[in-house]
Amino acid sequence: MNTMLKRVRIPLALLSLTALAAACGGSDGGSGSVSDEVTVWMYPVIGDPEANAEYWEGLEKAYEKEYPDASLTIEQQPWDNRDEKLATAFSGGKGPDVVVLQPDQIPQYLANGALAPVDGAIKDYADKFLPAALDALSDDGKAYGAPIYHTITTTLYNKKLLDRAGIEEPPATWADIEAAAPRLKAEGLATLDYSASNEATLNLNFYPLLWQAGGKIFSEDGESVAFNDDKGVAALTFLTDLYEQGAIPKTAMTNVNVVADQALGKQQAAMGFTNSGIDFGVAEEAWGKENVIVGAPLTGEKQAAFGVPGALGINAQGNIAGAEQFITFMTRPEQIESLGKAAGFLSPRTDVTVPSDSPYVEKLQDALSVVVPGESSPIARQLMGILAPEIQAAMTGKKSPQEALDAAAGQADDLLARQR
Template sequence: MKTGFKRAAAPLALFTLAALLAGCGGDSDSGSKKVTVWMYPVIADPKASSAYWAQIEADFEKAAPGTSLTIEQQPWENRDQKIATAFGGGKGPDVVLLTPDQIPQFSASGAISPVDGALKASVGKFLPAALDAMKQKGKIYGAPIYQTITTTVYNKKLLTAAGVATPPGTWDEIKAAAPKLKKNGVALLDYSASNEASLNLNFYPLLWQAGGSVFAEDGKKAAFNSPEGVEALTFLADLYKAGSVPRSSMTNTNLLADQALGKQQAAMGFSVVLADAELAAKTWGPENVVVGAPLRGPAKEVAFGIPGALSVNAKSGNAAGAEKFLAFMTEPEQVKSLGRASGYFSPRTDVTVPNASPYAKQYQAALADVSPGEPNPAARQLMGLLAPEIQAALAGKKSPKEALDSAAKAADDLLARQR
């Protein structure tokens, strides 16, 4: 069903888009054409989400006369299974919101189509990482409409009490500052080692900072047990052994309020989203929150962040209309309006989303060092194999090399089965 009401009139700018949108896809049928979209709660407040997408329906139909748009709100729960079932049955929506880790699976199976045509007028205006995350074999399979980013957040009160005047922004600075915090009974670096926590938000950034990668270049073997991977896990395990990564990390699931960082028992997080920085300001006091650049390792400075992108069902009955909608949603006005409504950032280099947060500029700057991860059809299954081995290394049951080698063997078997 439709998400809601329509406006009586659309902004003048939308009418100027009509000519552009009419050129997408080449569908000359003058009859009414339907486009159905599966959207997810990227706007946290349900009422605000419904109102926003209802407005998008109305605005798009004004800009693309003859096309009927229906945006269906879907829950995050069981998202992968529901999409796969719909695509597998030759059904599903014309357009669906996907993230980078879903692209390899659905593009390899032929469930989604390349969207290069919908982006031909704007392809050079996106963050390189945002488009790279959506590419498979040189083709773009998702049109980015928003971008997430994480970076470092520090508790100034805890650092100052320990005599640490400058927030540590490199691995070496963390090693130097950690004993000072320990003397005050506080951990320096919070971490999430639970099996339910995404490695994109904990171990993988450290791996990338060391110069390593999760997969070999061809994607057919694991590469995280490289010397760089061992260096990253050794760095983490040594901090844990010294008490500078809290013991509670073993059950942390990337939820700041429930973790040592949120409870002011650790002074630093290195994969923190803007919403959690703002939550910290409410609980610690804004004077105690410092947002820094992404953490720098031995090789580079990098933080995790992903685009959300619209993909087209390969079996859509109205591919031309679907492409028109992708072109519409990636225009600057829609990128700005979605960013304002969701709190996310722009995936375009020529568009900055206005944000009243006092930390927005630091997060915006961190986009220069963003990594979307390493999409692979087996990426999520591989995390399930690696996470317990990281726990084993932290607990001292295995050396970092033993843990990573064990996980790599299981990962290589998994990848071999999927060829």
């Protein structure tokens, strides 16, 4: 996506996707010492703007108290155009010392030589991170991101609507959804809300279904795409059949990963399948807390859920020593816990649990066991723009699922070939 959700952020929420970043200290190609200035670009990861500013101001003071010779400046940055701004900075040799990365960003920056490994910063506790989180941030045996939080998505159900259709158990599998669809339709309701807008991230619509079908976005060697095989066709056919039946609302075509003011939030669809704590809060306000059910990730051929580690990476042209020191500080248990409490993040460390009074946190924590943090590729971001309109074409009957996926695969393989 831009993988950022266009949703209202509230402190209660367990965020789906966010980023932090740091901007340039020195231009000495990595020769800086820990006494040099480290400048951090920070994004509004805490819902309340005042609380967000207060948190990072406090952290800045705590860091400089512990490291009196260091100078840390945390600058607040907007989400808009963050990738473009960062790419421009890197290409101009003035990129940030430390940058928050999601897994799908790492290949494109590695290809440009913009990142340095973070292994030195986390060497004392690399084995304490969730294996899937660190694996997703690694390349050729080296870690290029140090996790500071983890996100997860799972199912969200409206109990009132299920009750109206006489459905006692929330649909937990694809087969359950197909069985529930006629009963909900008889009540004038859609079954599954979906975000098929070209601007919506596929990480929160098609990709989780692809993984649940047992499929993959890319081939094992990364030289070609794999989403147009029989697994991908099964996932897209599941969608097209539901849409044709009216089990997915027509508003899906313009939904950009939003719950409020869309079919799910307006109680016109009974469930969503890639929802986060942000959405749970929206649902509580719209439906009443007694009607909110949070379940396990959906199961097709297998069970899978999307979630990502948010991680700090190091600019290869920046103050590497200072960046490592800051990353070591930020990945300690006390920082993981404090950031998690302030913003609603899950912990990326196996030895740290973020305290929460949310009634849904146990479900979210359990979902981490089947998390898929995306699939990394230099074309991961461009691919979404290629694939999204083809999925729309299939859902609206303009192409068959196989035709749509083959068309996207042809364009994507051409892009991959140009990377070699």
